[in-house]
Amino acid sequence: MFFQSLDKKELAELVRTVDIRARERLAGARSRQLFKWFYRKGVTDFEAMSDVSKELRAWLHQNAPPYSIREKNRQTSGDGTIKFLWELDDGNTVESVIIPAGEPGDEEDADSGGAGRVTACISSQAGCAMNCAFCNTGHAGFERNLEVHEIIGQVLAMQRAAENAVPITNIVFMGMGEPLLNLENIIKACDILLDGDGLNFSRRKVTVSTCGIVPAMAELGSRCPVSLAVSLNAVTDALRDKLMPVNKKWNIKSLLAACRKYPLGPKRRITLEYVLLAGINDSDDDARMLARLVRGMPVKINLIRFNAFAGAVLDAVPLQGPSAGRARKFQEILMSSHIVATQRASRGADILAACGQLRNSQTSRVISP
Template identity: 40%
Template sequence: METIKPIRKKSLYSFTLSELRDYLAEKGFAKFAADQIYQWLYKNAEQNPELWTNVAKKIKDDFQSNLSIDLPTIIWNGLSTDGTRKFLVKMFDGQTVEAVAIPARDRLTLCLSSQVGCAIGCTFCHTGTMGLKRHLTADEIVGQFMAISYWLKANVSTEMKLTNIVYMGQGEPLHNYENVRVATIIFMEDKGLGLSQRKITLSTSGLVPQIEKMWDFPPVNIAISLHAAHNNIRTELMPINKAYDLERLFAAIKKVPLKAYRRITYEYILISDLNDRPEDIQGLIDLLDKDKSKINLIPYNDFPGSKFKRPSNSKVIWFQEELLKRGYVCTTRTTKGQDILAACGQLKSEYEKLNLWDHREKLTSRLESLS
């Protein structure tokens, strides 16, 4: 893994509200200015300190000298026919990650990346083939959200507002525990964006040691990438199952403090002839408590070169109905953004995969032709 080089000033977006109060107090400034700054940064989304009318000039001067207020840069976006919009976001060291804005009836959810690449190596996942390049810092995670908010306001509608967050982009969020924890605290701060715990979902592949220490994580919704109810199949799909098998995973899940929701969501990618059989339904019944679980079926998204196949629609319906009949809450996720490779497991940077950084225009036009 590459180490992060100290190539820039500390970002103002890296501070929780209480850290910002402490920073100001240490410098001899009034602590309450932190609340005003948070409001300007997040609630009013005003990035220009010159316009922060109620913030003292000496504080702005200090920020100018010591902190950065820059955001990551959006270098490409593609709009799917279903309204899903994928963004390629460049960080300060040139690394890129993807984030996806997914519209639904009454919300606009941003699927965020937590790492550049991913170390988990799930065999069905495009990102998993990259390996881990590095963790994102807390301000880079917050920065994705803010950069995309600004972009949507400037390019789509001034009324457009991101309402929900899912950590389901590139990376395993619990592998980058501390930065994701801090970013989540920032997202939830009432003086700022004020996203409630019910509007944030953290999806994990099942990193047991980190699940066991989630008592200090804000009480957001939890989704577990389960994908198989038998160890041999899960290990084939997710090598992490070798280290933390289903028995260890479920022992850890029992300890998760479920303050926000009674139910944990279990993501289950349905793959033809692998995990879509009657014995897989029985395996799920044996594993999952129907009063504390919600099963989200995701028909597999083929990608170029993938070794798995998507089941037929009738098979997907049958699988869901069998679980519903047995009293489980079970939904099938509508695949969104497939035409721009923005669907789950497809978030690998096309730039990097095809090594086309120097041929950006060619690739951009290729991707845009898909939207």
């Protein structure tokens, strides 16, 4: 167990069993104190927590030490995007990315924090079992779920890395893995991210992205209604079955029904991610059909031009991204149907910034320290 494995309630339970003076009513206050030292003040040495009893500090040192994720590689793009490759204790590797503030006037930014936004994109699993055709992580297979301390560890390490720059303002679970297949750990990690004595992010600044695990969407909504993004990518089940095998279990109709039921705060929308694939899902008809599918729903469609990588094929044909003009036309058709549609700015194109690319490029060679 590590300190970052515990939410505040669990920490209070432990304090109750360890700190004799705090056994009853003081345990909650003690756990708040510990959280504030660790997450708000960034003090990870228990000895420096001057108002915590000696007995408790010694116990924490022995039984719940701070977890530190190991940085294996880092690439910084000319546009300020920083991609990290972390090595976990069992040798598995996962990625995170810091994506800097957008340009003023960027529609996507205006909805989620403006030009001062700095987003940390984090992983929820080592690898992924969902096998989406357009995703490099999916091609590498599944290893295991990440533990809570490994999820929080990514955020803390990136906060330290960004220390002298702009602080992280938004967290998105859009790195490696399907977060809703690691639901208990994601909810606990979100509790720590949202806790006012913890990392203190607001619900609207934390986004969980799913490929469409329908029952878990309802569970997340009822237990921890953070912002939701859904990877859609097709307007017919026939195509989505091929692009995203999860569709064979939960089709577009059931996915959009789950979106309609997801609890949203005032003026909030679900983000529907749509990776544009040249000649496959990017026609004018696709755009019109997409507009019809989501009409009346509180959604924003985020268009992403596919970032090609070796091995990305559909029906033995290599996948390609469309031209900027085609993507713009697709967006215009949506907007003319009064659908909010943005294009994700392409970040970190020079550093293998697409999901899974850095990890996959590193799996067969030794990295210098």
